[in-house]
Amino acid sequence: MASAFENKILEMRDKHEISLDLLTYILKESTEDERKFLCEKAQEVSQKIFGKSVYLRGLIEFTNYCKNDCYYCGIRCSNKNASRYRLSEEEILSCCEKGAELGFKTFVLQGGEDPYYNDDRICAIVRAIKEAHPDCAVTLSIGEKSYESYQRYFEAGADRYLLRHETANEEHYAMLHPKNLSGAHRKQCLRDLKKIGYQVGCGIMLGTPGQTVAHIYEDIQFMQELQPHMIGIGPFIAHKDTPFKDQPSGSAEETILLLAILRLLFPKVLLPATTALGTADAFGREKGILAGANVIMPNLSPSNVRDKYLLYDGKICTGEEAAECNACLRARMKKIGYTVVDSRGDHPDFA
Numbered sequence: 001m002a003s004a005f006e007n008k009i010l011e012m013r014d015k016h017e018i019s020l021d022l023l024t025y026i027l028k029e030s031t032e033d034e035r036k037f038l039c040e041k042a043q044e045v046s047q048k049i050f051g052k053s054v055y056l057r058g059l060i061e062f063t064n065y066c067k068n069d070c071y072y073c074g075i076r077c078s079n080k081n082a083s084r085y086r087l088s089e090e091e092i093l094s095c096c097e098k099g100a101e102l103g104f105k106t107f108v109l110q111g112g113e114d115p116y117y118n119d120d121r122i123c124a125i126v127r128a129i130k131e132a133h134p135d136c137a138v139t140l141s142i143g144e145k146s147y148e149s150y151q152r153y154f155e156a157g158a159d160r161y162l163l164r165h166e167t168a169n170e171e172h173y174a175m176l177h178p179k180n181l182s183g184a185h186r187k188q189c190l191r192d193l194k195k196i197g198y199q200v201g202c203g204i205m206l207g208t209p210g211q212t213v214a215h216i217y218e219d220i221q222f223m224q225e226l227q228p229h230m231i232g233i234g235p236f237i238a239h240k241d242t243p244f245k246d247q248p249s250g251s252a253e254e255t256i257l258l259l260a261i262l263r264l265l266f267p268k269v270l271l272p273a274t275t276a277l278g279t280a281d282a283f284g285r286e287k288g289i290l291a292g293a294n295v296i297m298p299n300l301s302p303s304n305v306r307d308k309y310l311l312y313d314g315k316i317c318t319g320e321e322a323a324e325c326n327a328c329l330r331a332r333m334k335k336i337g338y339t340v341v342d343s344r345g346d347h348p349d350f351a
């Protein structure tokens with residue numbers, strides 16, 4: 001007979017709802033066996049929709065200049081120790097070329113909020129990638145912009161946009177960011193992106209200073225309202241040159257449990273097992289996939305800039321070439337019985 005806990009998990013799976021009490025219990029009090037049950041159910045849901053396939057996203061970290069000063073981030077503008085770089089359009093295209101040869105069908109352009117890349121430049125880069133690789137999706141992750149800018153990137157061919165909301169709670173947002181940034185504006189950006197027609201990803205870091213389970217519950221409520229196509233979850237990891245340098249890192253285990261919960265609440269969502277998770281736990285990405293995640297994001301950035309895009313200390317894969325990263329992750333997935341598929345990996349509603 002199913003235990004009371006198991007029944008609650010099955011009810012969450014069937015109704016796509018969770019209470020604050022259950023969330024607290026899972027993250028803070030559940031037993032090994034209960035965690036195992038939750039992850040198995042999440043994996044079942046993921047396999048029912050996506051099979052044992054894992055989608056690849058080629059991450060191109062094209063600038064580490066940033067005008068923002070987020071307290072947690074290693075590339076914040078006031079970190080004078082960061083060695084800054086920008087990739088040219090040619091360099092970005094060459095990363096895509098390499099990625100295409102390795103079988104990638106999605107390129108994620110991520111960077112700090114760098115005014116050098118104005119709308120004309122971003123649109124030109126997106127157009128050039130789509131022209132060279134018409135079968136590939138382009139994802140942008142370049143922060144908060146105006147509705148008009150988002151519209152222009154979309155018309156230039158961008159398919160998806162990642163913008164973690166970081167925390168849905170305004171007071172908590174103010175603990176993590178300077179006064180010129182607001183959670184309300186970030187949420188509005190996500191609504192704008194969705195309205196324009198992007199596949200949209202929001203998300204949070206687990207274990208940021210001041211975060212409570214009630215905050216995570218608010219995050220889930222915001223996600224239920226937004227209904228994102230992707231959710232990016234990774235542990236917070238301190239960076240030595242930030243105000244949070246002495247803060248403890250987020251837990252890989254709680255991140256994995258949250259991935260499983262999100263898979264049950266949002267069955268069709270694209271859920272990456274992130275590099276931060278792989279940094280916090282050497283097998284974090286594998287454990288993430290086994291808890292319902294279905295996306296991995298190997299790094300395609302040129303090896304000479306990788307150790308400069310340091311959002312947090314100890315980031316893995318900074319010494320590797322794109323081909324090594326790709327081969328390593330494919331082998332890791334194979335080892336746990338999953339196959340990396342060479343498809344665009346759109347959200348099922350867009351496929």
Ligand code: SAM
Binds near residue numbers: 072144
């Ligand atoms: N500028 C864009 C933006 O604001 O969305 C994209 C780049 S930003 C560096 C990408 C993500 O890195 C953030 O949304 C944040 O969640 C994550 N990040 C930053 N610092 C981190 C840290 N110390 N530990 C873990 N993740 C971090």
